[in-house]
Amino acid sequence: MALQSKIRPVELVGQTVFLIDQTLIPYEYKKIEIDNYKDIAAAIKDMLVRGAPAIGISGAHGVALAAKEFQNLEKKEFFANLKNACDYLISQRPTAVNLEWAVKKVYNYALSNEDKDVSEIVGKIFEFAKKLELEDIEINIKIGDNGAAIVPKGATILTHCNAGALATCGYGTALGVVRSAFEKDKTVQVFADETRPRQQGARLTTWELVEDGIPVTLITDGMSGYFMKKGMIDLVVVGADRIAANGDAANKIGTYNLALVAKAHNVPFYIAAPLSTIDTSIKTGDEIVIEERSHEEVTHINGKTVCAKGVKVINPGFDVTPNELIAGIITEKGILRPDYNESIKKVFEE
Ligand code: MRU
Numbered sequence: 001m002a003l004q005s006k007i008r009p010v011e012l013v014g015q016t017v018f019l020i021d022q023t024l025i026p027y028e029y030k031k032i033e034i035d036n037y038k039d040i041a042a043a044i045k046d047m048l049v050r051g052a053p054a055i056g057i058s059g060a061h062g063v064a065l066a067a068k069e070f071q072n073l074e075k076k077e078f079f080a081n082l083k084n085a086c087d088y089l090i091s092q093r094p095t096a097v098n099l100e101w102a103v104k105k106v107y108n109y110a111l112s113n114e115d116k117d118v119s120e121i122v123g124k125i126f127e128f129a130k131k132l133e134l135e136d137i138e139i140n141i142k143i144g145d146n147g148a149a150i151v152p153k154g155a156t157i158l159t160h161c162n163a164g165a166l167a168t169c170g171y172g173t174a175l176g177v178v179r180s181a182f183e184k185d186k187t188v189q190v191f192a193d194e195t196r197p198r199q200q201g202a203r204l205t206t207w208e209l210v211e212d213g214i215p216v217t218l219i220t221d222g223m224s225g226y227f228m229k230k231g232m233i234d235l236v237v238v239g240a241d242r243i244a245a246n247g248d249a250a251n252k253i254g255t256y257n258l259a260l261v262a263k264a265h266n267v268p269f270y271i272a273a274p275l276s277t278i279d280t281s282i283k284t285g286d287e288i289v290i291e292e293r294s295h296e297e298v299t300h301i302n303g304k305t306v307c308a309k310g311v312k313v314i315n316p317g318f319d320v321t322p323n324e325l326i327a328g329i330i331t332e333k334g335i336l337r338p339d340y341n342e343s344i345k346k347v348f349e350e
Contacts, residue, residue: 005172005179005212007165010049010057012130015068017061021048022166026207037066037085044092044099047198051167052241052277053136056098060129062089063106067122078118082110094289095250095318096241097279102132133169139274140171142332147177147237147272150328150335154187155234158224158262161195161252162204163239163272173272174237175208177330182214189215191233195252196221197297197315221254228265236262237330240273247323247340248285249273253316259325268327275331278344285320293317 009020017034023046024030032048034040040062043049049058066085070078086107090100109128113121151157157178161167164175171179181188190209195201202218209216219227227233236258240249249255249271262269282288295313299305329336329343333350336343 005165005170005208007208007211008170009051009166010054010061010133010169012061012064012126012133015064015126017058017065019043019049019058020166022050022204023048025166026203035065036069037062037089040065041089041092044089050200051162052096052098052239053140053168053173053274054166055093055096056102056276057129057133057136057169059089059099060102060106060132063103063110064122064126064129067110067125071118071122073118075114075118078121079111079114082107093291095291096277098241098274098276101276105132136169136274137171139332140168140173140176141180143173143272143274143330144171144176144178144180146332146334147270147330148180148184150235150268150270150330151177151181151185151188152234153185155181156189156191156232157181158191158193158227158233158236158258158267159205160193160201160221160236160238160255160258162200162208164205164208166204166208167239172208173239173274173330175205177237177270177272178209178214179212189217191217191219191227193219193221193224193254193258195254200252221257224258225261225265228261228267233265233267236267236269237272238270240271240277241318242282242288243271243273243278243329243344244282244285244287245278245280245341245344246284247326247329247336247338247344248288248320249323249326249329250285250288250290250318250320253319256319256321259321263325269321269325270328270330271321271326272330275333275347278348280344280348285322288318288320290319291317
């Protein structure tokens with residue numbers, strides 16, 4: 001039985017969405033209430049909610065809120081407006097495929113009920129979005145349990161960014177593996193990269209692991225090679241935002257460096273992600289759109305400038321780790337191994 005985390009960053013209750021405001025953690029724990037889709041879109045863009053599965057399900061709930069807003073329209077108008085709202089939600093963050101996946105899934109579900117009254121369709125959309133939310137937690141527990149099998153006794157697991165309960169509807173993907181492994185073996189521990197520039201590792205990963213009583217040591221992003229050389233890291237497990245058909249995986253900026261350092265030290269590097277993160281419509285990682293984020297994330301820390309005024313900045317939010325650096329992709333259907341073109345194709349045929 002997997003260790004249950006109580007952290008629920010995205011919850012639909014009736015026709016209201018509750019989000020943990022992740023911009024406030026670790027200083028403050030606050031849930032915000034949202035009842036319209038434009039505020040969901042803003043919460044995704046401003047990263048009150050973040051992490052591929054969490055923005056996916058928030059998007060799904062956003063479609064339900066949009067449907068409620070348009071429920072008095074005649075059916076043709078209803079669907080036209082709903083489609084525009086879906087496009088708007090998807091456009092908020094480009095790299096994580098889960099957002100597009102979940103929004104389109106809800107929209108297609110609505111279309112499959114086109115023969116019903118609009119009010120009935122709206123009710124069904126809310127039920128469907130809630131089902132996706134609960135399924136996400138179940139999927140993460142499966143990922144965790146599948147991944148725990150490859151965690152050696154007493155292992156130190158290095159992770160980057162936050163692929164935890166906070167990045168999903170609960171339990172987490174990479175941190176789901178940690179939770180399931182820790183449930184079996186209380187000597188497992190985590191090293192968390194701080195994850196510049198937004199500090200998801202320092203702010204979010206340490207917070208949620210401490211909440212659940214799992215030992216965690218915070219390191220800065222440049223320290224991984226130092227600890228690997230000393231033999232202090234047994235494996236790396238990170239999440240993903242979009243995985244191409246050949247296994248190339250986009251994740252938070254800095255992941256690629258980590259994978260290279262892991263390769264140099266013979267430390268296995270794993271991705272933990274649901275099948276909904278795999279985008280079989282793209283052949284390789286070269287096709288993944290990388291989000292470019294604001295320069296202030298790099299030039300400022302806690303509102304204070306940390307560099308020369310007017311300096312040039314580039315701030316890609318993600319990078320792509322090539323498939324040859326990845327030992328396995330831990331999914332709800334088991335661990336996919338190279339050749340990923342083959343294993344990914346096969347898992348979608350099952
Ligand atoms: O910019 P973020 O915080 O949304 O980036 C999150 C990540 O890169 C995560 O590792 C990824 O979404 C996987 S979450 C299970």
